Amino acid sequence: xxxxxxxxxxxxxxxxxxxxxxxxxxxxxxxxxxxxxxxxxxxxxxxxxxxxxxxxxxxxxxxxxxxxxxxxxxxxxxxxxxxxxxxxxxxxxxxxxxxxxxxxxxxxxxxxxxxxxxxxxxxxxxxx
Numbered sequence: 053x054x055x056x057x058x059x060x061x062x063x064x065x066x067x068x069x070x071x072x073x074x075x076x077x078x079x080x081x082x083x084x085x086x087x088x089x090x091x092x093x094x095x096x097x098x099x100x101x102x103x104x105x106x107x108x109x110x111x112x113x114x115x116x117x118x119x120x121x122x123x124x125x126x127x128x129x130x131x132x133x134x135x136x137x138x139x140x141x142x143x144x145x146x147x148x149x150x151x152x153x154x155x156x157x158x159x160x161x162x163x164x165x166x167x168x169x170x171x172x173x174x175x176x177x178x179x180x
Contacts, residue, residue, distance in 0.1 A: 057082050058130040063143040065101050069135020082107040088142050115145045
């Protein structure tokens with residue numbers, strides 16, 4: 053059984069990712085947070101996301117487990133967004149695994165590695 057209201061997953065909804073959460077809520081969609089960072093990352097100044105802000109908050113980096121948990125819960129995911137740099141790779145993998153629009157997996161390293169980014173831009177015919 054699936055949940056009627058579509059959901060958006062925000063991976064590492066911290067810092068610059070917080071406005072994405074507000075935007076998802078403003079659109080009337082379910083908000084699912086995935087926290088890929090270890091507990092040791094969070095401090096008094098950098099707090100973990102508040103579970104009460106989300107319809108579902110999942111911890112970890114195991115893409116298969118996260119996809120399975122979402123399926124078991126009946127979530128209808130329509131988008132996956134990286135909320136912070138730390139969530140870019142997992143967001144791409146989740147988007148791919150969930151079958152929603154996502155970045156080209158062959159260019160995954162280009163989103164985190166500046167050298168690969170330049171090579172990708174050059175291959176696409178862009179000035180670097």
